[in-house]
Amino acid sequence: MAGLNQVQRQTGVALWRQIADRIRDAISAGAYDETGMVPPETVLALQFGVNRHTVRSALAALAQEGIVRAVQGRGTLIERKERLNFPITRRTRFTAGIGAQAREMRGLLLDHAEERADADVARWLRLKSGTAVIRLETLRLADKRPVSCATTWFPADRFAGIDEVYRKTESITKAFAELGLPDYVRATTEITAAHADSHDIGTLELTPGAILLIAKAMNTDLDGVPVQYSISRFAADRVQFTIEH
Amino acid sequence: MAGLNQVQRQTGVALWRQIADRIRDAISAGAYDETGMVPPETVLALQFGVNRHTVRSALAALAQEGIVRAVQGRGTLIERKERLNFPITRRTRFTAGIGAQAREMRGLLLDHAEERADADVARWLRLKSGTAVIRLETLRLADKRPVSCATTWFPADRFAGIDEVYRKTESITKAFAELGLPDYVRATTEITAAHADSHDIGTLELTPGAILLIAKAMNTDLDGVPVQYSISRFAADRVQFTIEH
DNA sequence: TTTAAATGTCTATTGATATAGACAACCATA
DNA sequence: TATGGTTGTCTATATCAATAGACATTTAAA
Numbered sequence: 090m091a092g093l094n095q096v097q098r099q100t101g102v103a104l105w106r107q108i109a110d111r112i113r114d115a116i117s118a119g120a121y122d123e124t125g126m127v128p129p130e131t132v133l134a135l136q137f138g139v140n141r142h143t144v145r146s147a148l149a150a151l152a153q154e155g156i157v158r159a160v161q162g163r164g165t166l167i168e169r170k171e172r173l174n175f176p177i178t179r180r181t182r183f184t185a186g187i188g189a190q191a192r193e194m195r196g197l198l199l200d201h202a203e204e205r206a207d208a209d210v211a212r213w214l215r216l217k218s219g220t221a222v223i224r225l226e227t228l229r230l231a232d233k234r235p236v237s238c239a240t241t242w243f244p245a246d247r248f249a250g251i252d253e254v255y256r257k258t259e260s261i262t263k264a265f266a267e268l269g270l271p272d273y274v275r276a277t278t279e280i281t282a283a284h285a286d287s288h289d290i291g292t293l294e295l296t297p298g299a300i301l302l303i304a305k306a307m308n309t310d311l312d313g314v315p316v317q318y319s320i321s322r323f324a325a326d327r328v329q330f331t332i333e334h
Numbered sequence: 335m336a337g338l339n340q341v342q343r344q345t346g347v348a349l350w351r352q353i354a355d356r357i358r359d360a361i362s363a364g365a366y367d368e369t370g371m372v373p374p375e376t377v378l379a380l381q382f383g384v385n386r387h388t389v390r391s392a393l394a395a396l397a398q399e400g401i402v403r404a405v406q407g408r409g410t411l412i413e414r415k416e417r418l419n420f421p422i423t424r425r426t427r428f429t430a431g432i433g434a435q436a437r438e439m440r441g442l443l444l445d446h447a448e449e450r451a452d453a454d455v456a457r458w459l460r461l462k463s464g465t466a467v468i469r470l471e472t473l474r475l476a477d478k479r480p481v482s483c484a485t486t487w488f489p490a491d492r493f494a495g496i497d498e499v500y501r502k503t504e505s506i507t508k509a510f511a512e513l514g515l516p517d518y519v520r521a522t523t524e525i526t527a528a529h530a531d532s533h534d535i536g537t538l539e540l541t542p543g544a545i546l547l548i549a550k551a552m553n554t555d556l557d558g559v560p561v562q563y564s565i566s567r568f569a570a571d572r573v574q575f576t577i578e579h
Numbered sequence: 580t581t582t583a584a585a586t587g588t589c590t591a592t593t594g595a596t597a598t599a600g601a602c603a604a605c606c607a608t609a
Numbered sequence: 610t611a612t613g614g615t616t617g618t619c620t621a622t623a624t625c626a627a628t629a630g631a632c633a634t635t636t637a638a639a
Contacts, residue, residue: 097532100541101351101395101596103626109346110529129585140628145586150346161586162636172526179579278577281417282527282545282570284355296345300527300545325527332523332577334424346626348596374615385598390616406616407606 105146108137112147113156113326116170127157127165154296173231173328181275181306183229184260191231196259199238199292200226201252203245210242213307213318221245225252228292235293236327241319248316261317273316279305282325293324300325350391351541353382357392358401358571361415372402372410399541418476418573426520426551428474429505436476441504444483444537445471446497448490455487458552458563466490470497473537480538481573484566492561506562518561524550527570538569545570 097107112127121127127148134141148165151157159165176186184194202224211218225241241261243251247268254264265273285299293299301322308317357372366372372393379386393410396402404410421431429439447469456463467487474481486506488496492513499509510518530544538544546567553562 097535101348101354101391103346103348105626106346107529111531114528131585142629143627146346146626148586159586160636161634162584164585164636177577275579277579280525280547280575280577281573282547283359284352284545286356300529302525302527328526330525332422332525334520334522348625350596376615387599388597391596393616404616405606406604407614409606409615 103146104137104139105143105150108133108139108144108147109150111137113151113154116156116167117172117326119170121167122170125167127167129164150296172326173236174331175323175328176331176333177275177278177304178333179274181278181308182262184262187229187231187236193230193232194259195230195233196255196261197228197230198225198252198256199228206242210318213305214242214244214315216244216315223248223251225255227255234327235324237321237323238289238292239319239321241317243317244315265316270310270316273308273310275306276309276313276315277307280330281305285322285324289322293322295324302328302330304330348391349382349384349388350395353378353384353389353392354395356382358396358399361401361412362417362571364415366412367415370412372412374409395541417571418481419576420568420573421576421578422520422523422549423578424519426523426553427507429507432474432476432481438475438477439504440475440478441500441506442473442475443470443497443501444473451487455563458550459487459489459560461489461560468493468496470500472500479572480569482566482568483534483537484564486562486564488562489560510561515555515561518553518555521552521554521558521560525575526550530567530569534567538567540569547573547575549575 112133115121116127127133128136130141130144130148133144137144148157148159152159152165156167156169157165158168173187173190175183184196188194203221204224205219206214206216206222208218210216210222211220214220214222216222221244222242223245225243226238227241228238229236248265251264251268254267255261258264258267265271281303283301283303285293285295285301289295289301290299302325304319304321304323306317306319306321307315309315357378360366361372372378373381375386375389375393378389382389393402393404397404401412401414402410403413418432418435420428429441433439448466449469450464451459451461451467453463455461455467456465459465459467461467466489468490470486470488471483472486473483493510496509496513499512500506503509503512510516526548528546528548530538530540530546534540534546535544547570549564549566549568551562551564551566552560554560
């Protein structure tokens with residue numbers, strides 16, 4: 090019974106945005122799969138206890154996101170409802186993990202730099218603070234739709250030129266292979282959630298108030314030596330994580 | 335450099351709430367640990383590019399949550415900044431996992447019922463749809479502060495009376511032990527994030543727009559037979575998950 | 580073709596949000 | 610005790626968010 094969720098006033102979050110978030114979640118959960126349509130505006134207004142115009146503002150926002158499309162005389166059609174599953178295992182691979190669920194996977198290199206490890210990066214990569222590291226800023230897309238953006242650090246001495254190789258292969262796994270590391274494993278993953286900041290709202294094509302799932306991950310080679318530390322920021326309404334034990 | 339995050343207008347999220355969310359995240363990240371205080375209102379107003387009164391609204395909201403306390407003439411002191419770490423492993427235990435990080439752990443039974451498994455519950459517990467299951471609604475607190483609320487299902491035939499045992503022991507692990515299951519393991523965990531609905535806002539003492547980390551988990555006995563399926567909703571600003579592989 | 584049901588558009592009004600400026604009250608310290 | 614820096618309070622104004630009602634337009638089905 091998605092839709093009975095009441096909505097709260099005077100909280101700094103406009104009613105139309107709360108309603109848009111609820112409807113988006115309901116669509117993702119498959120609440121309207123039978124009809125492929127959102128309930129009529131008057132029905133939603135009744136369910137949420139608001140004016141029809143307020144519901145219209147919410148639906149306009151969802152239409153702007155490309156999630157629904159209103160057709161006069163018929164109703165409001167659902168255009169998109171996917172949520173990708175991202176398995177987190179000892180052999181976590183981004184492209185392979187998402188691969189079967191999308192026709193086209195891409196990994197774009199937005200920026201890169203060689204820099205000195207700060208305390209956090211040094212701790213995760215088990216290096217001395219100040220050691221040279223390579224930082225990549227990447228954006229991953231599934232069927233041309235942004236899924237996550239990530240900041241990734243590598244030890245500079247071992248993986249010199251990985252920026253260029255990643256730009257070419259669009260895959261960390263393939264880049265490692267070309268640089269002489271045929272296999273690696275996931276050692277640790279930390280998961281948190283937060284509101285998207287303005288930068289990620291831009292790159293991931295989100296709306297303010299949108300949620301990010303944030304995964305801090307560290308991969309090692311087969312000897313247990315850290316090879317990669319990354320902070321990935323996923324659009325929470327487009328993915329879920331699965332951990333199999 | 336937390337604080338340079340710009341803030342967006344006309345998005346349905348009031349500026350004061352966006353700013354409150356940013357400051358809350360910055361406090362959690364330890365941005366103001368040196369002074370133990372939030373920067374002066376005039377400084378924050380300059381950083382966010384808004385009027386000082388708007389910043390005051392944001393700080394008032396954080397004070398309402400008990401995160402900061404304003405002292406006239408001195409500044410705005412940080413009262414709380416903890417984020418509990420919740421390890422997810424094959425031997426995930428809630429109370430033991432959080433235990434060391436809080437002085438007092440409690441698990442309150444809010445509601446319980448015996449009912450018939452719907453399709454989702456039946457699939458996770460590998461039962462026939464319609465089989466009798468026991469459902470518990472629980473609230474977990476660390477040092478009297480709500481951390482998560484959960485809906486949990488058990489096969490009714492095997493764990494009759496678990497509601498009463500849980501109310502007494504306040505722990506799933508102990509309840510299992512009393513009912514003849516000394517050990518169990520975590521089989522699968524699915525993690526998503528969503529906005530809190532009005533019910534969870536109430537029970538977890540959140541503010542609207544707040545984020546939930548949602549973990550769907552299934553535990554089995556040592557023979558691999560499902561014993562428990564749960565949907566836990568964590569206040570995202572109070573916890574993080576860690577997965578060690 | 581008529582009708583019912585749905586979205587689209589317009590006007591008007593009220594309350595919440597945000598800005599602006601001025602000044603009071605309080606605290607630490609030079 | 611005097612000063613600078615901080616939070617607290619007040620008034621005023623403009624814009625956004627939400628409600629209310631009326632009616633137009635489009636679609637599908639009776």
